[in-house]
Amino acid sequence: MELRAKCTIFSEGCHGHLSKQLINRYDLRKNAQHQTYGIGLKELWEIDPSLHRPGRVEHTIGWPLNYRTYGGSFLYHLAEETPLIAVGFVVGLDYDNPYLSPFKEFQQFKLHPSVRKYFETGKRIAYGARALNEGGFQSIPKLTFPGGCMIGCSSGFLNTPKIKGTHNAMKSGMLAADAIYQAFERNELEHGYEPVEYENLMKNSWVWKEMKAARNVRPSFDTRLGLYGGLAYTGLFYVGFRGMEPWTLKHGPPDSQHLKPSSECQPIEYPKPDNQITFDLLSSVALTNTNHEADQPAHLTLKDDNIPVERNLKIFDGPEQRFCPAGVYEYIKTDSGDDRLQINAQNCIHCKTCDIKDPSQNINWVTPEGAGGPAYNGM
Ligand SMILES: Cc1cc2nc3c(=O)[nH]c(=O)nc-3n(C[C@H](O)[C@H](O)[C@H](O)COP(=O)(O)OP(=O)(O)OC[C@H]3O[C@@H](n4cnc5c(N)ncnc54)[C@H](O)[C@@H]3O)c2cc1C
Ligand code: SF4
Numbered sequence: 001m002e003l004r005a006k007c008t009i010f011s012e013g014c015h016g017h018l019s020k021q022l023i024n025r026y027d028l029r030k031n032a033q034h035q036t037y038g039i040g041l042k043e044l045w046e047i048d049p050s051l052h053r054p055g056r057v058e059h060t061i062g063w064p065l066n067y068r069t070y071g072g073s074f075l076y077h078l079a080e081e082t083p084l085i086a087v088g089f090v091v092g093l094d095y096d097n098p099y100l101s102p103f104k105e106f107q108q109f110k111l112h113p114s115v116r117k118y119f120e121t122g123k124r125i126a127y128g129a130r131a132l133n134e135g136g137f138q139s140i141p142k143l144t145f146p147g148g149c150m151i152g153c154s155s156g157f158l159n160t161p162k163i164k165g166t167h168n169a170m171k172s173g174m175l176a177a178d179a180i181y182q183a184f185e186r187n188e189l190e191h192g193y194e195p196v197e198y199e200n201l202m203k204n205s206w207v208w209k210e211m212k213a214a215r216n217v218r219p220s221f222d223t224r225l226g227l228y229g230g231l232a233y234t235g236l237f238y239v240g241f242r243g244m245e246p247w248t249l250k251h252g253p254p255d256s257q258h259l260k261p262s263s264e265c266q267p268i269e270y271p272k273p274d275n276q277i278t279f280d281l282l283s284s285v286a287l288t289n290t291n292h293e294a295d296q297p298a299h300l301t302l303k304d305d306n307i308p309v310e311r312n313l314k315i316f317d318g319p320e321q322r323f324c325p326a327g328v329y330e331y332i333k334t335d336s337g338d339d340r341l342q343i344n345a346q347n348c349i350h351c352k353t354c355d356i357k358d359p360s361q362n363i364n365w366v367t368p369e370g371a372g373g374p375a376y377n378g379m
Contacts, residue, residue, distance in 0.1 A: 005147075006147075006189050006190060006193050007147060007148055007149075007180050007183075007193045007195060008147060009150075009151055009177075009180075010022065010148060010149070010150045010154050011151050011169075011173065013130075013152065013154065014037070014130065014132050014153040014156075014158070015037065015131055015133075015355060015356055016150075016154045017365060018367075019154040019155075022148075022150065026142070026146075028143075028145065029141045029142075030142070031142070032138065032139055032140055032142075033135060033139050034135070034139065034251065034254050035133055035135040035139045036092075036093070036094060036133075036134045036139065036218065036251050036255055037093045037132065037133060037134055038071065038091060038092045038131070038132050038134045039091055039093060039102045039129060039130075039131050039132075039325065039353045040088055040090045040130055040131070040132050040163070041089050041102060041103060041106040041127075041128075041129045041325055042086060042087070042088035042127070042128050042129070042379060043088065043124050043126060043127050043128075044084060044085075044127075044378055044379060045084065045085050045087060045118060045125065046082060046083060046084055046122060046123045046125055047083050047119075047122040048083070048118075048121045049083040051083070051118055051121075052077055052084075052085070054077055054079040054080070055077060055079045056076075056077040057075075057077075058074070058075040058076075059072060059075075060072050060073045060109075060112075060114075061227065062227050063109070064105055064108045064109055064112075065095075065105060067226045068226040068227075069091065069092065069097075069100070069226075070095075070134075070218070070221045070222075070226075070227075070230070071089065071090050071091040071092055071105070072089070072090060073087070073088065073089045073106075073109050074086075074087070074089075074163060075087045075088075075115060085118060085122075086379075087110070087115070087118070089102070089105060089109050090132065091106075092134060092218075092255075093131070093255035093258075093353065093356055093357050094222070094255050094258045095259075096259060096260045097259075097260065097265045097266070098259045098260070098262050098316040098319040098322070098359075099262065099265055099266070099267045099268045099319075099322065100268060100323075101268070101322040102129075102325060102353075103129070103284070103322075103325045104270040104322075105270075107278040108271055108278070110277050111271065111278065116277060119276070119277040120276070120277065124279070125287070125378070126287055126288075126378055126379050127279075127284040127285070127287040127288060128288055128349065128374060128376050128379045129326070129349055129353075130350075130351045130352075131351050131352045131356055132153070132158055132163070132165070133156040133157075133158045133160075133165075134158070134160045134218050135156055135218070136158070136160050136214055136215050136217075136218055137215035138215055138248055138249075138250065138251065139251070140156055140157070140211065141155060141156070142199070143155055143199045143202060144194050144195050144196050144198055144199055146192045146193075146194050147191070147192045147193065147194065148194075148195075149176050149179075149194075149195050149198050149199075151172040151173045152165070152168070152170075152172055153165055153169060155172070157169060157172055157207060157211065159210055159211065159214050160214060160218045161214055161217045161218075161234065161238065162214075168207045168210070168211070171205060171206070172207060175198055175202055176195065176198045178198075178201060179195040179196075179197040179198035179201055180193075180198070183195060212243065213238070213243030213244075214238065214243060215248055216245065216247075216249045217230070217238050219249035219250060219252075220233035220234060220237075220249060222249075222251070222252045255356055255357055256356065256358060256359055256361050257359070259316050259359045261316065262315070262316050281325070281326065281327040282327055284325075285327060285347050288326075288349050288374040288375070288376060289374065289377070290346070290348070290372075290373060290374045290375070291346075291372060292345065292370070292372035293370040296369040296370060296372075297369065298343075299345060299365065299372075300345045300354070300363065300364075300365060301363070301364045301366060302362055302363060302364075303361075303364060304362055307360045308320070308331075308362070309338075309341060311359075311360050311362075312359065312362075313331055313341075315359075316359055318331045319357070319359065320341075320354055320358060320363070323354070323357050324351075324354055325351055326347045326349045326351070327344065327347060328344050328345060328347050329342075329343060329344075330342045330344065348373070349374040350365075350374060
């Protein structure tokens with residue numbers, strides 16, 4: 001597509017397809033660390049009115065994840081007349097066991113005695129999943145380039161410990177608009193205009209302060225002490241000293257480099273779906289109203305068709321079958337008994353996890369043509 005605007009604001013959310021190309025093309029990470037990610041899964045439930053506490057927020061960390069895997073849950077009682085809760089689970093995409101399934105971890109979480117009461121008598125009405133940025137302050141790229149800038153989660157403005165990013169996305173959009181409008185007023189808005197003032201405005205805003213204060217929370221969980229080290233560090237420096245420590249912790253390697261060979265890991269036994277509290281993938285995807293126009297170019301592209309079987313299946317036992325929250329990737333046997341990766345692209349809910357977590361970095365998610373994808377309602 002040819003963009004003819006003098007200045008374009010890119011706002012694709014986490015791990016945008018165009019944003020990732022802009023970051024590479026203009027080397028926008030030259031002075032920043034790589035981005036790190038989590039996958040967030042979410043459901044909307046109508047619950048027994050007697051259990052509804054409008055406005056109540058519940059967060060947990062850990063279980064059912066092991067202590068070396070970052071993640072936890074959120075459960076929000078929506079402040080609406082209908083007794084609705086939004087419940088979800090985030091798993092850091094730097095996990096190392098290829099047998100881990102973020103979707104099944106989430107399903108298992110709902111069985112915990114502290115929350116299962118909501119689901120025993122409730123009704124699930126929506127499901128969705130999306131990758132989110134976890135890299136925080138140290139992973140913010142340069143925000144501007146000739147002819148445009150990036151805002152919101154395209155540039156990684158998510159407060160990781162709070163799992164909140166809409167306020168920062170809105171503020172960054174307002175400041176980008178301010179910077180471009182000022183250039184327009186000064187008659188400086190030419191083709192290829194780079195709104196450098198936007199980055200200065202961001203650095204002087206509360207977004208920058210908030211992101212800086214939270215910068216060490218996520219990497220503190222990367223230590224060998226995992227959950228326990230991260231909790232101790234966060235309690236002391238983030239809660240106690242409000243992120244004022246003078247150092248900045250670095251992230252480990254990119255998420256795609258963390259998986260261990262399956263031969264070094266134990267398969268994880270997850271409870272079977274009971275269709276009241278826990279569900280399977282396909283009935284979940286059915287709630288997303290996902291649709292893609294037929295006869296369009298593939299939006300899940302492989303750089304090398306041999307890699308899935310030759311590398312991902314052989315070494316990691318096909319982890320894309322488990323990290324995809326929509327059952328898009330399936331290894332099947334051909335008539336001749338060979339393994340083959342089948343990609344059910346029609347089911348893709350655009351979470352971008354495969355593009356991030358594939359250990360071979362062989363999957364390239366591109367924006368589909370038309371307006372295809374999930375059609376979430378109330379999410
Ligand atoms: C499970 C989960 C729970 C969360 N909970 C909260 C919360 O409680 N509070 C909070 O503040 N934040 C929360 N967040 C984070 C919040 O969703 C994001 O920070 C916020 O949505 C970022 O806004 P954005 O406008 O940058 O991107 P998005 O909201 O992701 O919007 C980007 C839009 O651009 C579209 N798009 C992408 N690429 C293209 C393209 N090439 N062409 C055309 N359109 C495109 C996408 O379809 C999408 O509609 C949560 C995130 C997740 C995953
Ligand atoms: S195919 Fe990729 S982007 Fe689509 S739902 Fe699965 S992991 Fe997410």
